Structure formats: C-alpha cells, structure tokens
Amino acid sequence: MNGHAPNNDMLSAYVDGVLSPDAERSMEQHLVECEACAQALEAERQFVAQLDRLAEVTPPDDFVNAVMGRVAQHPVHQPGNAIPWRAAMRYGVAAAVVLAVLLGGGVTWVLGTGTLQNAEPGALVAVGISRTVGLATVAFTGLSELLGNAFVLLEQAAKMVWQLTKLTARSGWMVQLTLLLLTVSLNYAFTRMVLNYQRRH
Amino acid sequence: MSATDQEIVEAVLAGEQHRYAELVQRYQGKIVSYVMRMMNNYDDAVDLSQEVFLKAYTALDSYRPQYPFTAWLFRIARNASIDELRRRRLTTVSLDAPVSTEEGEMHRDVESDAPGPESTYLEDEARSTVEQAISELPDKYREPLVLRHAAEMSYEEISEALELPLGTVKTRIFRAREALRSNLERLEALQMQAASGAEGS
Numbered sequence A: 001m002n003g004h005a006p007n008n009d010m011l012s013a014y015v016d017g018v019l020s021p022d023a024e025r026s027m028e029q030h031l032v033e034c035e036a037c038a039q040a041l042e043a044e045r046q047f048v049a050q051l052d053r054l055a056e057v058t059p060p061d062d063f064v065n066a067v068m069g070r071v072a073q074h075p076v077h078q079p080g081n082a083i084p085w086r087a088a089m090r091y092g093v094a095a096a097v098v099l100a101v102l103l104g105g106g107v108t109w110v111l112g113t114g115t116l117q118n119a120e121p122g123a124l125v126a127v128g129i130s131r132t133v134g135l136a137t138v139a140f141t142g143l144s145e146l147l148g149n150a151f152v153l154l155e156q157a158a159k160m161v162w163q164l165t166k167l168t169a170r171s172g173w174m175v176q177l178t179l180l181l182l183t184v185s186l187n188y189a190f191t192r193m194v195l196n197y198q199r200r201h
Numbered sequence B: 001m002s003a004t005d006q007e008i009v010e011a012v013l014a015g016e017q018h019r020y021a022e023l024v025q026r027y028q029g030k031i032v033s034y035v036m037r038m039m040n041n042y043d044d045a046v047d048l049s050q051e052v053f054l055k056a057y058t059a060l061d062s063y064r065p066q067y068p069f070t071a072w073l074f075r076i077a078r079n080a081s082i083d084e085l086r087r088r089r090l091t092t093v094s095l096d097a098p099v100s101t102e103e104g105e106m107h108r109d110v111e112s113d114a115p116g117p118e119s120t121y122l123e124d125e126a127r128s129t130v131e132q133a134i135s136e137l138p139d140k141y142r143e144p145l146v147l148r149h150a151a152e153m154s155y156e157e158i159s160e161a162l163e164l165p166l167g168t169v170k171t172r173i174f175r176a177r178e179a180l181r182s183n184l185e186r187l188e189a190l191q192m193q194a195a196s197g198a199e200g201s
C-alpha cells in the first residue's frame, strides 16, 4: 500500500477480487500489520454479503411453464431463417454499391467512346443515365446468350460480384459512401478528359 | 455435464423450441431479481420478466454467440425495465396535466395508482431498509449495483451489458456502495427517530 489507509474503493475491489495482482499482494501484507484496516475489511465483507442477499428473489414455481406456454404460441425457429434482416439489408446495400461501381466503369467507357462535343455537365449526366440503361439492356441480352452456351463464365462473374459484395459489406457505410463518391468523380473527370482530347483532334 | 448457453441457443435456433426452457430455468432467478430491483414490485417484476424471456426467444437469431448470453439477456431486461418505468412516468405526467374545459383549466381529481417511492415504502412495511436505500440511488449507480448483487454478474458481464468500460463499472459500483452506506445511515437514523417519537406520544 502506498503509505497508509486503503480507502473504501480498494476494500470493495479487494472483496470482489478485482484488484490488480500487485495491489492485492500489498493489500494482504498491510492487512496483517494493521488492525484498523482488517476491521474495515470485515465490515466491508458483511456489507457486500448483505447486498448479495438482494439476489434472493424467488420466481413463482410455475414461471418456466408460464414462459414456455407463451413461447409455444410463437413460431419455431427454422435453421433456414437464420439470416437476420439487418444482415440482409447490409448485403443488399453492398451489392448495390458494387454494381454501381462496376456499371460506373461501363458508363465511363460508353461516354469515352462517344462523340459528345462541348457537352454541359447536366447533359453528361443525362447521357450517362440513358447509356447506363442501354448498357444494362445490352449486358442483359449478352448474359442471356452467355447463359445458353457459357454458363461457367456467368458463374465466375457472379462469384466475383459476391466476393466483392462480401468485402464491401464488411467494410461499413463510410467505405461504401467513399467508393460511390470516388466512382462518380472519377467518371466525371475521365469523361471530361476524353471529351477534351476529342475536341483537340 | 450440462450444455453451455451457446449450445442451447444453437439447438433452439435449429428448431428445438422446448430446449429454451433450459435457458429460462437457468436465468429466471437472476432476471426476476434484477427486474424486481428496477421495478420495486414483485408481481410487476414477474410479469415483466416473462416478457423479457419472450422477447429474447423471438429475437434469439440476433444473438451473437461470441458475447456472453447473460449480457445480451440483461440488455433486453434492462431496456424492458426502462421502457416500463418511462411509460409509467408518462402516465403519471398526463394525469397531472391540467384539463381544458369550457370554464377554463382545471386539474383532474384522479390519483395515479402507481405509488411514488415514499408511499410504497409506507405501504409495504416488510420491505427492508436496504431495498429502500437502493431504490433511492441515482440510476447510473443503482443499475450496475443491481446487476452485480441482484443479478450476480461479473464486472466483465456488467461492462458488456451496460456498454461501459470496465473501469467505469468498477468506479460506479464502489460509488454506489459508498452512497448506499450513507443512505442507510440516514434511513436508520430516521427509523430510530420515528420509533422514539411513537414511544413519546
């Protein structure tokens, strides 16, 4: 003990066994030498024991049966239903982010190969949206064709999207938002760059 | 050897609804004791404890097995107790609010049947001085103290359940005991006074 007088906090902590090993050892050494502290400790022990009797509230005998009777009125948990909606939401949002980033790349590509001269930002966005829809249609048609003769490819693509989704779901909303903003600004910057290049030639 | 909490939860989630009785059996005493110290009324505590176990059953698939089951269960018990106390406080307030009539405002001539701590104490002579002293503690001290002694939780479990750092939990429990000691002394002095007053008249 540093000097004398272990305070009530330390006695409380000692009785509950939550002192650090060092503090506990010096407390024990001190208790051997100091009658006053030994008495204070005994008082603390009795006080804590008195408090522990608060736990002696006995539930009625039929408590378990009463609860189980009401539980029986609820559906039995099914192993398949184990995915809570929160997790499902998280994956849904993550999947949307991944698709937006992947499609964003597509938009950039479409805009970049287009012949938009002196376009205003508003026009770029409009064209971007309409071309994304177009691209999605083309992609869907293409995928249906692939489905016929190259199912493996689709599976690989789905696996990749799933892996990215899992990764994004674990990363939290800050990262997801950053990814989205990054995609938007990169798309915008790259499109401007391509347009400027086309104007000069 | 009996099954761990996690094993039982797994079995219940896999469709063995009746296994839930083991968890109710295991924790009924702690939950009823805890809720009893929060509500200060045995019948209310038993009713609310049933609700707690029912809520825990329906939400069982959101329990994460890497955390102690008790901490999760007590978080449900705690929220239920706080909601119930808040609901009662609101009922009391709305009864106290003046009623507007054509002759102007008047006060309702109704007494709330939820008694304040003072009248509960006077009505229920069997209640010990310790329980009275605990009910007078501020929430932030009463809660960890009640979890420690009525629910017999470890410091780590309390820290999980209240989402507080371990150090804060220790400090609050020690402060609570300190405050309790002085509350007790004051109440005992009051009782002595009342006793000698009764003799005198």
Ligand SMILES: [Zn+2]
Residues within 6 Å of the ligand: A004, A005, A006, A030, A034, A035, A036, A037, A038
């Ligand atoms: Zn000493």
